Amino acid sequence: MKKGGLTAIDGAMALIVLLLIVQIWLLSATLESFLAGHREAAVPGAIVSGILFAACLALYLFVVRIDSEMR
Amino acid sequence: MKWFRKPSSAPLWQDEFPVFTAEERYVSRRQFTKFLTLTSLAMFVGNLWILGRSLLYRAPAYPRQAVAGTDEIAVGGVKIFAYPTANDPCILVRTAADSYVAYSQKCTHLSCAVYYEKETDRLACPCHQGYFSIADGSVLQGPPQRPLPRVALERSGGQLVAVRLEGEGV
Numbered sequence: 001m002k003k004g005g006l007t008a009i010d011g012a013m014a015l016i017v018l019l020l021i022v023q024i025w026l027l028s029a030t031l032e033s034f035l036a037g038h039r040e041a042a043v044p045g046a047i048v049s050g051i052l053f054a055a056c057l058a059l060y061l062f063v064v065r066i067d068s069e070m071r
Numbered sequence: 072m073k074w075f076r077k078p079s080s081a082p083l084w085q086d087e088f089p090v091f092t093a094e095e096r097y098v099s100r101r102q103f104t105k106f107l108t109l110t111s112l113a114m115f116v117g118n119l120w121i122l123g124r125s126l127l128y129r130a131p132a133y134p135r136q137a138v139a140g141t142d143e144i145a146v147g148g149v150k151i152f153a154y155p156t157a158n159d160p161c162i163l164v165r166t167a168a169d170s171y172v173a174y175s176q177k178c179t180h181l182s183c184a185v186y187y188e189k190e191t192d193r194l195a196c197p198c199h200q201g202y203f204s205i206a207d208g209s210v211l212q213g214p215p216q217r218p219l220p221r222v223a224l225e226r227s228g229g230q231l232v233a234v235r236l237e238g239e240g241v
Contacts, residue, residue, distance in 0.1 A: 009100050016107045023114040027121075034121050036217050037239060042118075042125035049118035056111035063104045 005070040012059045012066075019059075023052045131155075133235040138173065138222075139163055141229050149187045151176065154222055154233045160184060161222050162194070163231070166205060171231055173222035174208045175239070180215040194219065208238070 030045035098106075138152045138161075150163045152173075160176040164187050174194065176184050183198035193211060194203040201213030208219035220239040225232045 009104075013100060013104055013107070016104060016111070020107055020111055020114070023111055027114050027117045030118055030121050034125060039125035039128060042122045046115075046118040046122040049115045053111045053115040056108045060104050060108040063101060067101050 005066050008066050009063050012063050016056050016059050019052050019056050023049055023056075026052070133233075136233045137227070137230045138224075138233050139231050141171075141226065141231060147189050152233075155236060159236075161233070162187065163222075163224075164194075164205060166192075171224055172205060173224055173231075173233065174203070174219040175222070175236065177219075178215055179210075179217040179219060180213070185219065 026045060026049055030041050030049075033041040133155050136154055138154065139150050144150050144163070144165050146165050146168055148165050152161050152163060153159055154161045154173075161173055162176045162185065163171060163173040165171050174185075178185050178196040178198065178201055180196065180199060180201050183196050185194045185196045185201075185203065187193075187205070188195045188202075191202075193205055194208070196202070196213065196215070199214050201215040202211040203209065203215070203219050204211055208221050210216065210218060218238060221237045222233045223235045223237055225234050
């Protein structure tokens with residue numbers, strides 16, 4: 001049970017790292033296009049970034065729950 | 072920093088640099104995940120900031136400014152002028168007897184001054200060999216990623232009047 005829990009936590013952490021890399025790229029791309037005068041990219045950028053953050057938060061809560069169950 | 076450490080009365084530096092190896096406290100998976108999630112929140116806040124700036128953006132009001140007489144320069148000739156402020160050099164090119172174009176003279180790569188290359192009919196940046204189309208200011212070659220901002224011209228009698236700058240970044 002403990003090993004399975006650790007695997008789940010490691011998997012969630014890896015997913016969060018992946019989502020974070022996408023989010024960092026998204027922020028830099030949105031900023032680049034905003035500074036170039038293309039303001040229409042700001043709305044979809046913020047929406048997608050919010051979805052990615054919600055996914056990270058959900059994974060974090062998942063990690064907290066598994067961690068509590070393991071202790 | 073309280074969010075990233077276990078409850079402790081010892082100062083933070085003692086947590087991170089203890090005298091004895093046995094007292095070392097490693098960052099747990101839960102702490103690390105919390106740190107990653109907060110970083111994700113920071114990215115989201117950054118995107119919200121860009122959204123706020125873009126919603127609050129107001130297009131600048133450009134002055135009308137006479138830049139040259141229609142017969143002032145020969146076909147293939149150029150004139151350098153400043154628009155919309157004295158710190159914004161622009162280049163006016165007479166491409167045909169009845170055709171004029173004007174662009175910002177600052178290269179969109181690293182702001183070197185571009186010049187008109189009559190032989191190849193394009194605007195060239197001497198610093199890093201960037202080339203722009205004389206027709207629309209788009210990038211033809213080289214490191215620049217964005218086209219040159221274009222100065223919109225109107226004719227008023229025998230004068231060419233700059234009315235606004237198009238394609239300028241924020």
